[in-house]
Amino acid sequence: MGVNARAIGAIVLARLRAQRRVIASCSVAAILVAFLQPHGIPSVKNSLEADLLTRGVWLAGPAFFCGMLGIVVAMLQRGGERMRQLELLENSAPIFGRELARATAAVPLIAATIATVAYWIAQFVAGFAAAPTYFVLALASVLASTLVALSATLRRGSARWLYIGLACATSAVAYLLAVYADTFGTAPGQLGHYPDAIGVGTELAFCAIVGFIALRQYGEALARYDPIPER
Amino acid sequence: MRDAAFARAGEFLANRLTLEVNDGERIARAFPSGREAGIVALMASGGVKATTGTVFIDGFDPKIQPTQCKRLAGYVPHELVPLEFASFERYIEYRAALWNLDSERALGHARHLLEHLDGVHESFAYPLVGALLADPMILVLDRPQAAYASRMLAVAGARAIFSTHATEAEAAAWA
Numbered sequence: 001m002g003v004n005a006r007a008i009g010a011i012v013l014a015r016l017r018a019q020r021r022v023i024a025s026c027s028v029a030a031i032l033v034a035f036l037q038p039h040g041i042p043s044v045k046n047s048l049e050a051d052l053l054t055r056g057v058w059l060a061g062p063a064f065f066c067g068m069l070g071i072v073v074a075m076l077q078r079g080g081e082r083m084r085q086l087e088l089l090e091n092s093a094p095i096f097g098r099e100l101a102r103a104t105a106a107v108p109l110i111a112a113t114i115a116t117v118a119y120w121i122a123q124f125v126a127g128f129a130a131a132p133t134y135f136v137l138a139l140a141s142v143l144a145s146t147l148v149a150l151s152a153t154l155r156r157g158s159a160r161w162l163y164i165g166l167a168c169a170t171s172a173v174a175y176l177l178a179v180y181a182d183t184f185g186t187a188p189g190q191l192g193h194y195p196d197a198i199g200v201g202t203e204l205a206f207c208a209i210v211g212f213i214a215l216r217q218y219g220e221a222l223a224r225y226d227p228i229p230e231r
Numbered sequence: 232m233r234d235a236a237f238a239r240a241g242e243f244l245a246n247r248l249t250l251e252v253n254d255g256e257r258i259a260r261a262f263p264s265g266r267e268a269g270i271v272a273l274m275a276s277g278g279v280k281a282t283t284g285t286v287f288i289d290g291f292d293p294k295i296q297p298t299q300c301k302r303l304a305g306y307v308p309h310e311l312v313p314l315e316f317a318s319f320e321r322y323i324e325y326r327a328a329l330w331n332l333d334s335e336r337a338l339g340h341a342r343h344l345l346e347h348l349d350g351v352h353e354s355f356a357y358p359l360v361g362a363l364l365a366d367p368m369i370l371v372l373d374r375p376q377a378a379y380a381s382r383m384l385a386v387a388g389a390r391a392i393f394s395t396h397a398t399e400a401e402a403a404a405w406a
Binding site: 006007009010011014017018081082084085086088089090091092093094095096223224226227228 | 237239244269270273276278279280297298299301302306308310311315316324325326328329330331361362
């Protein structure tokens with residue numbers, strides 16, 4: 001294991017330990033919401049033939065709720081006495097900003113992934129499990145919005161709110177692409193010739209591009225970041 | 232440091248400071264506020280980049296070569312050791328991983344240093360031991376406890392030491 005992989009692993013483990021209660025709380029919340037979410041559609045569907053309503057309902061709960069959990073966990077990566085102490089230790093270590101970015105981004109991504117998996121399992125137990133494709137779509141949306149939200153932790157004032165807004169917008173755009181992208185150019189309420197394929201492809205591509213740019217930008221911002229509190 | 236200052240949104244949080252700490256030299260400096268003392272300590276260790284002026288650590292500029300600077304400077308924060316580290320050993324293993332030190336050797340070295348800090352509260356002893364693990368060229372202490380000055384200075388050895396303080400009385404104990 002190289003020097004940086006070892007350092008990244010140590011940072012991820014220390015932060016996971018510090019936020020274990022937050023991660024557990026998010027997972028419990030995801031399970032509860034998955035059970036409580038109104039279903040209203042048949043439990044068994046072929047994902048390639050799902051209608052718009054079914055697709056919308058399948059994706060809305062996990063994408064928006066777990067996306068919100070991801071944003072919250074991302075925001076908790078900085079600030080507060082406990083994280084401040086870890087932040088100072090990490091900041092004094094001889095590692096590059098981009099490596100620190102990967103390490104600190106891994107924690108909310110892990111938390112968001114656990115919450116999304118917990119949501120999907122709870123839906124499965126409740127007899128409302130969406131097709132695996134929709135779990136992947138929801139997870140991609142959650143991870144992309146979490147990565148965008150990380151940049152908010154390095155900003156103050158209106159810039160911070162702007163990034164939180166962008167993270168929420170990422171969830172919304174990913175959802176719209178996944179559900180409606182293959183209806184473009186067809187009659188209202190009708191699917192295209194290749195149901196799902198266009199929606200799945202465009203949503204995954206959008207999330208991959210947004211997530212990649214967000215992580216790069218977070219790394220660059222972290223390299224310039226000064227760990228000095230407001231007061 | 233030459234005319235080094237730190238400003239945020241046009242407000243100077245740490246005023247211009249010119250200072251040179253040579254090998255084996257010890258400088259303790261008081262600042263008007265604890266916050267300014269903390270920022271100067273971070274600038275001196277390469278943890279924060281000066282907004283104006285320059286900072287060099289053995290010829291390395293933290294703005295250009297931050298990782299080299301952080302290898303040369305050992306920083307002891309004013310804040311306590313994070314609660315996540317359930318034991319001294321876990322804390323040392325974490326620091327050894329961040330500085331890419333051999334864990335076993337680092338642990339042996341840390342225990343040896345800790346023996347010489349008998350009587351110093353662990354909240355102050357652990358960060359000092361952690362900062363000395365990588366054998367830094369300069370040790371930078373952010374508002375250290377005056378009561379432990381003699382024992383902590385003895386463990387720090389003959390290296391260059393720069394400490395920041397919130398009062399002149401505390402600075403005098405470390406001078």
